[in-house]
Amino acid sequence: MKKTILSIIIVTVLIASITACGEEEEQPKNQSVTITGLFNNNSSATVKGYLTDTEWTGVANKIKTAINKIFNEIMETAQNNWKIAFSGGNVIIIVEKTNAYENWKTIGDSKTIYLNYDSLDKTDLHEIMANSISSMGQGQTGND
DSSP: OHHHHHHHHHHHHHHHHHHHHHOOOOOOEEEEEEEEEETTTTEEEEEEEEEOHHHHTTHHHHHHHHHHHHHTTSOHHHHHHHHHHHTTSOOEEEEEOOSSOSSEEEESSSSEEEEEGGGGGOTTHHHHHHHHHHHHHTTOEEEO
16 A cells, blocks of 8 residues: 555656656846837837846837827927937837836936836836936936
8 A cells, every 4th residue: 555655656746747847937038129110200229128038028019109109298399309319229228127116217328228127017108218218318317
């Protein structure tokens, strides 16, 4: 009886370990894409992140949609400033999973925005992008 129970336990453990080995967890990796067509012209930005393929799906489109939405809501003077800031194609938006800031961070280099991954599904993403672009465009160091 003890041999039978021991045999069942061994077989169960072997099956479980074989099944577990066959399932690889998706690993994050460096991702990058250039989004074009910003502001209804040829402005662009590079979006980067260290995310899994599943997490990365739709990231660039959410950012592009949010930027274009708020662009159409701001005054013409601000629109012109944004076009200038993005015109060289040097803007980099880095999406990261972090607790260091809630929505965004800028580092004062006039070209880099750090965006919290958790902000991507917020209904006010367009306002989050407006604030981060304003800070970036003015060469400010800041976060929200």
